[in-house]
Amino acid sequence: MLRGQQLFIHLGLLLAAFLLPVAILKLLFIIFSEFYTKGFMTGLGQALICILMIAVNVITMIMxxxxxxDGKIKDVKKYILLVVFFSVFTQITLSLIIENPFIDPPTPHLF
Known part of the structure; x- marks a missing residue:
């Protein structure tokens, strides 16, 4: 494989590793926009999950x-789609478990 092709593969995979979790986070913010106007620091758990998924995706994409x-993966498209699917599924599942937008968030009682 040529050096330019290797660089293109590395940059493309790393860019996808960053953009995919951020796009999912923004999509959740758009879909459940009413949820984020209520409560105290809503969305923080989903932002932390996004950061975690970026780190996991970077490691996975480098590997x-x-x-x-090395030629160990024969069907590159199928492999990358599988990795992307599991990344999306994991992030959405964790985000919905950590901060359930289907119920109203608790509001702080300061006084």
Whole structure:
């Protein structure tokens, strides 16, 4: 594989590793916009899950690009789609478990 192709694969996978969790977070903010106007610090748990998923995706994508270059992965499209699917599924599931937008968040009682 040429050096330019290797660089293109690395940059593409790392860009996807950052953009995918942020896009999911923004989509959740748009879908459940009413939830984020109530309560105290709503959305913080989902933002932390987004940061966690970025770290996991970066590690996964770096390992994937090395395996692609070594020729250990034969069907690259299928492998990358599988990784993306599990990343999206994991982030959405964790976000909904950590902060359930289907119930009203508790409001702080300061006084």
């Amino acid at each position: 994937s690009s090395e395996r692609i270059q």
